[in-house]
Amino acid sequence: MSLPHALLGLINYYPATGYDLKNRFHESIHFFWNATLPQIYRTLNQMEAQGWVESAVEHQNGKPSKKVYRITGAGRGEFLRWLAETYEEPERRMATLVKVFFGNQLSREEFLAQVQAWRSLHLKLLEQYEREIPPAIDRYSSMTGLSREAPFWRMTFDFGMRHVRMTIEWCDAVIEGLAKDQGLTSSPSGRPSE
Numbered sequence: 001m002s003l004p005h006a007l008l009g010l011i012n013y014y015p016a017t018g019y020d021l022k023n024r025f026h027e028s029i030h031f032f033w034n035a036t037l038p039q040i041y042r043t044l045n046q047m048e049a050q051g052w053v054e055s056a057v058e059h060q061n062g063k064p065s066k067k068v069y070r071i072t073g074a075g076r077g078e079f080l081r082w083l084a085e086t087y088e089e090p091e092r093r094m095a096t097l098v099k100v101f102f103g104n105q106l107s108r109e110e111f112l113a114q115v116q117a118w119r120s121l122h123l124k125l126l127e128q129y130e131r132e133i134p135p136a137i138d139r140y141s142s143m144t145g146l147s148r149e150a151p152f153w154r155m156t157f158d159f160g161m162r163h164v165r166m167t168i169e170w171c172d173a174v175i176e177g178l179a180k181d182q183g184l185t186s187s188p189s190g191r192p193s194e
Contacts, residue, residue: 003035003043004052008071008079011053013146015070018044027140028153031133032160044069052078100174112178119171126164133157 010016010024018041025035035043047053052075059065071079096118103111137157141150 002082003039004047005079005082006033006035007040007043007047008052008075008082011069011071012076012079013144013149015068017066017068019066021069027136031129032156047075051075108178112175115171115174115178119168119175122164122167122171126161126168129157129161129164133160 006025006029007021010021010029016024018037021040021044022035022037025033025040044053044055048055048069051072053069054072055067055069057065058068099114103114106114134157137150137153141147141153
């Protein structure tokens with residue numbers, strides 16, 4: 001996913017400042033894609049240069065003026081084109097799996113500690129998702145009046161939950177396999193065993 005398309009999707013709901021967009025990210029997309037405020041502002045400038053958004057300065061009494069971005073026809077067209085685009089293959093970059101691939105270079109205890117840490121991280125994510133996302137979907141849907149969008153947000157949440165649970169199950173299987181010594185050997189010297 002590209003950051004410009006995520007921003008187009010959020011601006012497509014309602015015009016927003018860069019700061020508003022950072023807050024919208026935090027309330028929704030940040031569970032699976034994140035962006036910093038400087039990245040958002042830099043990307044908004046690029047999008048404006050491409051004609052995907054336009055901005056206007058709104059003056060406020062007793063407060064600093066703010067720059068509000070609105071999606072243009074060209075921006076909406078680009079957003080819909082991107083949404084309809086079929087991906088040929090899923091993203092496959094997972095640093096943790098590279099560590100697993102070379103796990104035999106660690107002692108059994110070091111490798112086990114890595115898997116247990118990954119499992120703990122995903123258990124915390126599972127708890128966080130269960131606690132924060134359903135109320136956030138309900139709150140954001142009610143606050144914005146975007147009730148027709150909520151089922152799609154819930155589908156995204158469901159995917160995230162299934163992915164986290166699958167990762168926990170995988171960690172459990174690896175830990176069980178190590179406990180049963182099912183051909184998983186490693187050398188304390190850090191070199192493959194022969």
